[in-house]
Amino acid sequence: MNVLPLIALVLGSLAVAWVCRRREVAPTLVLVVVGIAVSFIPGVPDFRIEPEVVLLLVLTPLLYSAALDSSYLGFRANIRAIGLLAVGLVVFTTAAVGLVAWWLVPGLPLPAALVLGAVVAPPDAVAAVAVGRRLGLPRRVMTILAGESLVNDATALTLFRVAVAAAAGAGVSLMSGVGMFLLAGVGGAAIGLGVGWVVHRVRVRLADPPIESALGLAVPFAVYIIAEEAHTSGLLAVVATGLYLGHKAPETGYATRLQDEAVWRASDTVLESVVFALIGLQLTSVVRELSGGSGYGAAGPLLLVGLALTAVAVLARVAWVYPATYLPRLVSKKLRRRDPLPNWRTPAVISWAGMRGVVSLAAAFAITPGVPYREALIFLAFVVTVATLMLHGMTLPWVIRRLGVRGEESAADALAEAQAQHEAGRAAVARLDELGQDPGVAQRTVDKLRYMAQMRTNSSWERLGRSAEEAGESPAxxxxxxxxxxxxxxxxxxxxxxxxxxxxxxxxxxxxxxxxxxxxxxxxxx
The missing domain is CATH 4.10.860 (DNA Excision Repair, Uvrb; Chain A)
Structure with a gap:
């Protein structure tokens, strides 16, 4: 096996990502463009996306890491908005794109068109969340976008399986399709929570940080395989496990938390860089497969169809987000009192964060040969994926700045931290006074520890005052x-x-x- 191309892919992707980070440019779009350019160089090997490899070895750890880093409480507080995007919008986009593709491509059966709809339905919010974090989007918007990205892949892949079965002539009825969808969702979440509960109780009893971290590395792959073997959603199971273990992380040891954070940050950087480079590298292989297969024809005529479907996918998100944001509040006075109507700018930003990613391409390459127009569907999925990455990747930062959607949580966070730090400092000093009664403890040691506790408390309160430029350097x-x-x-x-x-x-x-x-x-x- 020649591993040199793989090593070159990883090192090259990291190099591009490093340059982008140094220049404060979003690396996702640059990696895609560089990948497209490299794909035309003679002698470059065919980096074909293998669906099983991507789902298990790339998407699974990325989703698990994102879930570990997410707020279970924030996810639960925004479950309605997340569900409307991760489930409702995916179904709506599948239907919209599928119907338009069925209308635009002569002879394309409706089930095969819906396969394409399911393939391009889930946005990949990795890039959007990175942009939003850099530009200071409100925390709730970030939570909704991150929550959508955690769940929508599972929704889309479940719809994809149902549509592929129908397109291949398996005789799937509407009720059986709904049953498959519910089994995948409910079963996957249940398995994920169950595995998370077991793993957490094992880890807290190990009291061995290297073994705990090693076990954590194996968890996402194990839970994915278990859930898939049970014919449920492996991705949703991974998300449920990650959310549970992330919420319970404070109960583990400090060394385990430090190791986990370092390991997952490094793996995220590698996987995200390689993933977006791979998207660009698919261009020549996708076009070659289309031209050499029995699909709809050459790439030229289908390119316009792909751009039209891109417009449908983009407009479908806008058409869904605004009613999903305002209609529930207009119908329910109770909801309106608890959660007032947001400014129109907030759903505008959410509706424009619709870039697709590697999940769409992995699903496209997973289309079985028995599905009609398979090569054309793969090419169209590639066009929609790259076009949305280009469109949203280049314009989303401008939209956020132009609309002025920024979070105002920093002051409230600083106040809440200062209050909590004040109470924590008092508790620490009280405990210190108890321990200081021991004759074997030197008073000098007690005084030094009391001073350090006071410094930590003062540091939190100082962040509430004027900036360093205004007030000068604080003592802390x-x-x-x-x-x-x-x-x-x-x-x-x-x-x-x-x-x-x-x-x-x-x-x-x-x-x-x-x-x-x-x-x-x-x-x-x-």
């Missing part, structure tokens, strides 16, 4: 800056001693870990 900020310089000086001495053979590497690693943890804590507020 000066403490952090000076201590970081001291840590850097200590680190240099230990490294010098290692280089001179005066201490062993094992000693250096132990000391560096302590200094690194302290520096991370000191850098938290910068």
């Amino acid at each position: 900020a000066a403490h952090r800056r000076l201590r970081r310089e001291m840590v850097a000086a200590e680190r240099e001495v230990f490294i010098q001693h290692r280089d001179e053979g005066r201490i062993d590497d094992e000693v250096l690693r132990r000391v560096l870990r302590e200094l690194d943890l302290e520096e991370a804590m000191l850098s938290r507020d910068d």
Whole structure:
């Protein structure tokens, strides 16, 4: 097996992502463009997307990591909005795109057209969430977009399976299709929560951070396979497990949490970079397959159809988001009192965050050969995916800035943190006073710890005041800056001693870990 192309793909994708991050440019769009350009270079191997590999080894860990990082409470508080997008909008887009494709492509059977609709229905909110986080979208908008991306893939792939069965002549009825949909959704969520409950109780009893983190790495793949073997939604099971374990993470040890965060951040960076590069690299193989197959024809005539379907997918999202936002509130006075009508700008941003991603291409390549016009469906899915990435990727930041949709949570967050830190500091000092009664504890140690607790409390309150430019450097900020310089000086001495053979590497690693943890804590507020 020649692994050099794979290594080149990973390293090249990371290099492009690094340049984009340095230039403060969204890497997703650039990676797609670079992938398209590279696909035309003679001698570049065919990086064909294998659906099973993408779903298990790429999408599963990405969804699991996103779920770990999501708020279970925020997800539950916004379940209505998330459900309307992740389920209702996916069904609506499937029907809209499918009907238009059936009308535009002569001879295309309706079940096959609905297969295409299901393929391009789920937006990939990875890029949208990254843009929104960078531009400071309101937390609720971010929660809704992230929640949609966690669930809509499972919805679309379930619809895809039903549509493929119908297109292949399996005789699927409407009721059986609804039954498959419910089984996949409810069964997947139940399996995911059950596995999450078991895994959490195992991890808290292990008290062994490396083993706990290793178990966490295996969890998403295991739960996906278990759910798929039970003929339910593996992706929804992964999301449910991730949400549960993320909510329960504070009950695990600090070392486990630090390791998990580092591991999943690194894996997300690699997978996201490779995924968007792969989308661009598919161009030549998709066109080659279309031209050499028995599909609708050459790529030229289908390109216009693909652009028309892109417009349908974009407009379907707009047409769904606004009624889904306002109609429930207009109908229910209780809901309107609890959750007032939002400004029109907020649903405008949500409706414009509709770029498609690798899930659409993986589903397209998973279309069985028995489905009519398979090659044409794959090409159309590719056009819609790349076109939405280009359209929304280039314009979403402008739309957010132009509409002025920004979060106002920073001040409230700072106040809530300061209040919680004040109570936590009082509890810490009270506990310190209890322990300080021990004759074996030096008063100097107690005084130093009391001072450190006061510094943490003061640091939280200081963030509520004027900015550093207005008020100058606060005492807590000066403490952090000076201590970081001291840590850097200590680190240099230990490294010098290692280089001179005066201490062993094992000693250096132990000391560096302590200094690194302290520096991370000191850098938290910068």
